[in-house]
Amino acid sequence: MEGARFARVTLNRPDLRFPFAENFASRIQGAHLTRLSRRAKFLRADLSSGETLYMHLGMSGRFIIEGGSTKENGGLANFAHEHAANPKHHHVVFEMEHPDTGRAVITYNDPRRFGFMELIGESEPYRLDHIGPEPLGNAFNGPVLRAALKGKKSKIKAALLDQRVVAGLGNIYVCEALYRTGISPRRAAGRLKVAETDGLAGHIKDVLSEAIEAGGSSLRDFSNTDGKLGYFQHSFDVYGREGEPCKSCDAPIKRIVQSGRSSFFCGGCQR
DNA sequence: CCTTCTACCTGTCAGC
DNA sequence: TGCTGACAGGTAGAAG
Structure with missing residues (x-):
């Protein structure tokens, strides 16, 4: 275009x-x-x-x-x-x-x-003016994430969905990134340790990169411009897998509702 | 300001 | 088989 x-x-x-x-x-x-x-x-x-x-x-x-x-x-x-x-x-x-x-x-x-x-219009304000850094860019890393979460009382799940903290993360990839980092979605965002925010930033980049490489995640009727279906949904560790055994510790994957959205996580691995 | 909750919409699917 | 109702998602705006 x-x-x-x-x-x-x-x-x-x-x-x-x-x-x-x-x-x-x-x-x-x-x-x-x-x-x-x-x-x-x-x-x-x-x-x-x-x-x-x-x-x-x-x-x-x-x-x-x-x-x-x-x-x-x-x-x-x-x-x-x-x-x-x-x-x-x-x-x-x-x-x-x-x-x-x-x-x-x-x-x-x-x-x-x-x-x-x-x-x-050219100088008109827009809703993107105050959103957070692109997750795959150099402007997003452990220390930046840590600073954005500092003092936050909300749950880490809600904080990562907040576009002012980091841009472009949705429900699926937040669930997956938290699982990979071993962090419970119920943890207070402002209380993560340095190693945890560092790990989380890295896993967010990994999950997104892998999903893009796979053509995205197709749920039901979703597809991209050439009508092709993405296939990252086959790589989900926790999303949509309620009741299935965790691939790491065998405990059943749990589902809870936070901010009106499903959070899938492993109660054994994610603390 | 911060946080939480709900509306918006329709295709899909589980359950009766 | 046919129907009903729950559910999924991102964002905005209201409510607390």
Whole structure:
């Protein structure tokens, strides 16, 4: 999409998780996408109009890409989708025009509509302004995590889901990282030892890296842009494994509810 | 400010 | 077989 022009933007409904901004389509139409990047779980598209388009996939959002073929990408125009998207959930259509790769149609499909798109002006504040460091970057490590958790009375499970502590961690990967570090999700966040915050930071990086390498985690109807399913879900040690024996100590994996979310953990290994 | 709780939505699946 | 209800997730905003 970088370098391409939004030839046409079509909205098939007035809202996703939130209502679309006023004149959403016409404000994007005609602009060029100058840079596409990511922060936390948000996709960020800088537009030549000066505005920034933020896109979040929520739970079940996906982009379907048609066209945009080049010799370099082997003419990847249309994929054999492993998991076809139901057209009734095609909510936004971007018709793109690129000087090198030609026309492409990017369709946003989202059955549960937990995703959203927002248009933000150049110097307008945005909700990402105060979130924590990217977990895979150099700005995130044991000491940084320790400082962010200092004095926190909330449980470590809730703290790691708090995007101000570290960006982009969700329920699954928090469960897995805590298991690998041997820390109970019920521990007070501010009371972890230095070795524990160091270990936790490292395991967070490991879990995320491995999950990305595996193409992500697919639960039920989830898939990525080329319709392929990720397969990291087969590597979960604790998530979704209530009652199964811990692979390390054989104790049954437990499930409790914290902040309205399931926490899976081993009562034997995680203290 | 900090922390906790609930709403939002629909496909899937367990249980009747 | 067909139906009902619980459940899953990320984020915002209300409530405490």
